[in-house]
Amino acid sequence: MRNTRRGLLRRRRPELDAATVASAPVPLVVPDLDIAPNDPLLPVFQEASGPVDISALDLDSPALEQMREAGVMLVVPLVASGELIGLLNLGPRLSERGYSSDDRQLLGRLAGYAAPAMRVGQLVREQQSQARTRERIDQELKVAQLIQQQFLPKAVPDLPSWHVAAFYRPARTIGGDFYDFITLPDGRVMIVVGDVTDKGVPAALVMASTHALLRSNAVRLLAPGQLLATVNDLLCDDIPAHMFVTCLVLVLDPATGNVVFANAGHNLPYLRTSDGVIELRATGMPLGLMPGMKYDENTAVLQPGECLLLHSDGLAEAHNSDREMFGFPRLADIVSQPRSGEQLIDACMAELADFTAADAEQEDDITLVTLERLASAVYADAVPSDAGPAGSDLPTASVTSASADECLLGQFAVASVAGNERVALEQVADAVRDQGLSHDQLERLKTAVAEATMNAIEHGNANRAELDVDIKVFRLADAVAVTITDDGGAPSVDPPMADPDLDKKLAGEQTPRGWGLFLIKHMVDAMDVSTDGAKHTVRLTIHVESTPIPLGKEAGDDEQV
Amino acid sequence: MNTPVVSMDVRHVGGGVAVVDITGDVTATCEQPLMAAYEEASTGGTNRLVLNFTGLEYMNSTGIGMLVTLLVRANRQKQQLSAYGLTEHYRQIFELTRLDEAISIFDDESSALGHAGAS
Numbered sequence: 105m106r107n108t109r110r111g112l113l114r115r116r117r118p119e120l121d122a123a124t125v126a127s128a129p130v131p132l133v134v135p136d137l138d139i140a141p142n143d144p145l146l147p148v149f150q151e152a153s154g155p156v157d158i159s160a161l162d163l164d165s166p167a168l169e170q171m172r173e174a175g176v177m178l179v180v181p182l183v184a185s186g187e188l189i190g191l192l193n194l195g196p197r198l199s200e201r202g203y204s205s206d207d208r209q210l211l212g213r214l215a216g217y218a219a220p221a222m223r224v225g226q227l228v229r230e231q232q233s234q235a236r237t238r239e240r241i242d243q244e245l246k247v248a249q250l251i252q253q254q255f256l257p258k259a260v261p262d263l264p265s266w267h268v269a270a271f272y273r274p275a276r277t278i279g280g281d282f283y284d285f286i287t288l289p290d291g292r293v294m295i296v297v298g299d300v301t302d303k304g305v306p307a308a309l310v311m312a313s314t315h316a317l318l319r320s321n322a323v324r325l326l327a328p329g330q331l332l333a334t335v336n337d338l339l340c341d342d343i344p345a346h347m348f349v350t351c352l353v354l355v356l357d358p359a360t361g362n363v364v365f366a367n368a369g370h371n372l373p374y375l376r377t378s379d380g381v382i383e384l385r386a387t388g389m390p391l392g393l394m395p396g397m398k399y400d401e402n403t404a405v406l407q408p409g410e411c412l413l414l415h416s417d418g419l420a421e422a423h424n425s426d427r428e429m430f431g432f433p434r435l436a437d438i439v440s441q442p443r444s445g446e447q448l449i450d451a452c453m454a455e456l457a458d459f460t461a462a463d464a465e466q467e468d469d470i471t472l473v474t475l476e477r478l479a480s481a482v483y484a485d486a487v488p489s490d491a492g493p494a495g496s497d498l499p500t501a502s503v504t505s506a507s508a509d510e511c512l513l514g515q516f517a518v519a520s521v522a523g524n525e526r527v528a529l530e531q532v533a534d535a536v537r538d539q540g541l542s543h544d545q546l547e548r549l550k551t552a553v554a555e556a557t558m559n560a561i562e563h564g565n566a567n568r569a570e571l572d573v574d575i576k577v578f579r580l581a582d583a584v585a586v587t588i589t590d591d592g593g594a595p596s597v598d599p600p601m602a603d604p605d606l607d608k609k610l611a612g613e614q615t616p617r618g619w620g621l622f623l624i625k626h627m628v629d630a631m632d633v634s635t636d637g638a639k640h641t642v643r644l645t646i647h648v649e650s651t652p653i654p655l656g657k658e659a660g661d662d663e664q665v
Numbered sequence: 666m667n668t669p670v671v672s673m674d675v676r677h678v679g680g681g682v683a684v685v686d687i688t689g690d691v692t693a694t695c696e697q698p699l700m701a702a703y704e705e706a707s708t709g710g711t712n713r714l715v716l717n718f719t720g721l722e723y724m725n726s727t728g729i730g731m732l733v734t735l736l737v738r739a740n741r742q743k744q745q746l747s748a749y750g751l752t753e754h755y756r757q758i759f760e761l762t763r764l765d766e767a768i769s770i771f772d773d774e775s776s777a778l779g780h781a782g783a784s
């Protein structure tokens with residue numbers, strides 16, 4: 105039943121006779137009329153084949169009563185597609201004669217035209233309002249997405265002998281998942297995964313403040329249990345009543361494999377050990393429910409070859425079309441297979457795709473973080489990607505960190521300002537001083553690093569001073585490698601360019617410039633380029649002929665020129 | 666890092682020969698000084714230019730590009746370019762880019778001037 109049962113015409117129709125119209129018509133005023141859905145008048149109008157004479161009706165109807173009081177004589181029901189959408193109410197004729205059959209016919213035809221036109225008008229209005237609502241929802245989703253992405257880490261930590269991978273896929277409605285990596289002052293790494301109840305902008309805002317509270321307190325508190333207790337108390341003051349945050353905090357000592365963790369109601373992480381898959385258990389209430397909570401702190405040790413999976417609800421609690429849940433046992437089973445972090449993430453998502461229908465909409469955000477202690481034999485895909493861009497179709501960045509047999513000699517960043525390549529060059533020279541490079545090799549490396557850094561500043565980061573170029577220097581068994589990373593990770597950048605040719609340049613067939621890449625290639629033994637969608641990395645390698653100096657610098661460091 | 670860290674001093678040594686003493690970095694920032702030095706060196710019917718790289722601290726690909734530009738201009742004026750004072754590393758780069766085929770390389774000023782005067 106439509107709710108618009110109102111008097112549509114509040115003045116009686118003027119007679120076509122001009123003389124009559126001129127004789128001061130008295131306007132007929134019908135008050136807004138609400139007809140109850142059970143009023144016996146409705147079926148009469150609904151089924152009438154033309155105008156209805158009010159005086160001829162004998163019904164127990166409050167609406168009829170009201171109409172008579174208002175002076176309505178004749179009602180023309182407006183019916184479109186079998187539905188009563190309005191009434192045309194007429195008072196007495198000005199000529200004080202009754203309505204003729206001609207009048208009734210005319211009014212009947214009028215209603216026949218007017219009703220569908222009105223219906224179209226109503227539909228257009230409804231659609232416009234629906235479109236406005238959709239637009240507003242889309243806008244909100246965009247805002248939520250922006251907030252969320254703002255707080256997700258741009259890269260995973262780069263830890264020798266460890267391999268960290270992360271995966272995040274938002275649901276269309278954007279839940280409140282988040283994860284973070286925080287390097288602590290003592291060299292340990294804090295890994296955080298969390299999930300805010302609720303969705304959309306409110307969840308994104310709570311996520312943002314939780315993220316900020318965790319970050320700002322982590323460095324001071326170091327202990328995960330204490331951190332959760334503090335953030336819980338701070339969050340309780342501000343969080344909306346119906347919302348809370350589940351959160352797992354885990355601190356890894358990369359040197360020993362020791363982890364300390366505490367859990368505020370988040371899914372238990374799975375650890376693949378040589379004895380099977382175990383859960384890392386620690387109890388605690390979700391954040392933001394009530395102040396003064398205590399959080400258990402437990403420890404575990406990750407041995408070489410073991411892999412830890414942190415995961416949010418979106419995976420284990422996904423449903424298929426029969427409303428079955430993906431479930432934790434299924435997930436534990438995937439973890440039990442020997443796989444690298446990325447392979448594990450791929451396997452989880454592949455199983456999920458098999459489980460739900462191909463076109464099923466993802467119910468909740470999915471966040472997966474893997475932490476893998478590399479065995480001496482590393483997985484093929486865990487070796488730093490010198491095979492070029494990874495062929496991964498993952499919608500999010502999963503960044504590869506250094507492999508086991510590399511030793512980080514130095515790591516620094518320069519702002520993307522022209523000229524800073526000289527800073528980079530000096531720092532790299534400093535980092536490789538004791539690595540047995542010949543004078544010539546050192547000069548070549550410096551030139552290559554400077555050129556690659558220039559490219560990163562100018563092209564990758566478009567001279568935006570707020571962006572850093574990250575530089576790392578590694579010692580390998582028989583080589584020194586330098587990686588130069590910028591933010592230009594989009595589908596890559598290096599068009600197949602002809603080698604510069606001096607004759608062509610002198611003849612004006614090539615620009616005088618364009619020597620950079622050519623120089624780099626000829627300065628080092630290998631130049632590899634990789635990209636992960638966000639970051640673009642150039643890796644330069646120079647083989648070192650002389651015996652590598654053992655790790656840990658020798659005392660006299662000025663014997664090498 | 667944005668102020669030019671290079672100086673280019675021009676010496677007219679007679680016989681249509683001018684020496685440009687380059688001190689510092691040959692990079693994007695030295696485009697103006699280099700072209701100004703070229704103008705100055707080209708006055709008075711100079712037909713041979715000698716670039717003195719003894720004071721060179723750093724040269725990058727942009728700097729090499731500018732040398733190519735200089736070479737194009739010198740070729741157009743039928744002027745010869747030579748250079749001396751390059752370190753082994755930058756000699757290699759000159760060879761790699763084949764700049765050494767268009768710019769004669771010498772060990773020191775006297776051999777560069779000897780050549781410049783003789784031919």
